Amino acid sequence: MKLLTKVLIAVGIASSTPFALADYPDRPITIVVPFAAGGPSDKIARDLAEALRKPLKETIVVDNTGGAGGTIGAAKVANAKPDGYTLLVHHIGMATAPALYRKLSYKVPDDFEFLGLVNEAPSTLITKPTVDAKNFAELRKYIESSGGKLNMANAGIGSASHLCGLMIQQALKADLTTVPYKGTAPAMADLMAGQVDIMCEQATNSVPQIEGGKVKVFGVTSTKRATIPALKNVPTLSESGLKDFNVQVWHGLYAPKGTPPEIIAKLNSALKVALKDPEFIKREEALGISVIKDDRNTPTGHKKFVEAEVDRWGKVIQSAGAYAD
Numbered sequence: 001m002k003l004l005t006k007v008l009i010a011v012g013i014a015s016s017t018p019f020a021l022a023d024y025p026d027r028p029i030t031i032v033v034p035f036a037a038g039g040p041s042d043k044i045a046r047d048l049a050e051a052l053r054k055p056l057k058e059t060i061v062v063d064n065t066g067g068a069g070g071t072i073g074a075a076k077v078a079n080a081k082p083d084g085y086t087l088l089v090h091h092i093g094m095a096t097a098p099a100l101y102r103k104l105s106y107k108v109p110d111d112f113e114f115l116g117l118v119n120e121a122p123s124t125l126i127t128k129p130t131v132d133a134k135n136f137a138e139l140r141k142y143i144e145s146s147g148g149k150l151n152m153a154n155a156g157i158g159s160a161s162h163l164c165g166l167m168i169q170q171a172l173k174a175d176l177t178t179v180p181y182k183g184t185a186p187a188m189a190d191l192m193a194g195q196v197d198i199m200c201e202q203a204t205n206s207v208p209q210i211e212g213g214k215v216k217v218f219g220v221t222s223t224k225r226a227t228i229p230a231l232k233n234v235p236t237l238s239e240s241g242l243k244d245f246n247v248q249v250w251h252g253l254y255a256p257k258g259t260p261p262e263i264i265a266k267l268n269s270a271l272k273v274a275l276k277d278p279e280f281i282k283r284e285e286a287l288g289i290s291v292i293k294d295d296r297n298t299p300t301g302h303k304k305f306v307e308a309e310v311d312r313w314g315k316v317i318q319s320a321g322a323y324a325d
């Protein structure tokens with residue numbers, strides 16, 4: 001073949017499938033976690049990074065950009081170059097921030113590409129180890145008699161722990177003092193040390209501390225009991241009298257808007273492989289977490305689910321009159 005023909009063929013291929021896309025990924029991918037290292041979002045992102053590394057055959061680096069209930073990290077990804085090298089693992093805060101923050105620098109769903117929902121996890125209502133209550137009824141009396149003096153930790157406005165805490169306070173007509181952290185990992189350290197009194201936290205992070213006797217558990221926040229040994233005898237808050245109480249935390253994988261469709265397809269098929277990885281499933285299920293197996297693991301299913309959650313939480317937040325600037 002003449003050199004000119006070879007060049008023309010190469011140019012033709014390059015214009016229909018740019019080399020950058022065909023070779024994707026050819027350098028490390030960063031997953032931004034919008035909370036501190038060591039918490040539930042960080043754990044799921046690191047486990048997922050490990051499971052994605054195999055199908056993508058690339059290194060995946062986790063970047064913890066915590067603060068403001070996950071909105072700082074989410075904004076970082078919304079504004080990142082849409083080239084598939086900066087992704088986001090975010091939880092329910094993706095759906096609550098639009099109603100909670102009057103000044104949010106990004107739009108949901110418009111500023112993101114949806115790559116698939118990853119998991120669903122129950123949360124637990126836990127306290128520092130020295131709280132003198134044997135069950136939820138006793139804890140309830142303790143909270144009601146505290147006159148707002150108890151400190152309730154959370155991961156900032158819009159975080160799962162904030163929402164769950166807000167709903168508990170509403171249900172108990174209690175007004176606790178809220179203490180925000182950059183994630184529930186540092187909040188957990190303070191709870192175990194008795195610096196704060198109470199917190200809602202995902203089983204991901206609370207189960208090891210419950211098992212170790214470092215915190216006390218008073219309820220599961222989903223409508224069904226968790227089946228793992230550490231939680232199977234713990235009643236749901238709904239069973240304990242907070243009728244229909246339901247906070248189920250989920251995580252999803254996102255890319256900035258405008259990421260090429262070829263890259264989205266590649267990331268989604270890698271995600272589907274990861275979600276079937278027996279090692280990944282085993283790690284998550286040991287902590288009471290369900291890995292998504294239905295069509296919410298597709299870009300359309302994920303987006304539809306988040307839109308419904310934006311709607312659902314928007315109404316809860318509006319009726320609570322909660323907001324942040």
Ligand code: ASP
Pocket residue numbers: 035036039040041042091154155158159160161162182183184185201202
């Ligand atoms: N579990 C936290 C929350 O309450 C976030 C985290 O640190 O992963 O939203």
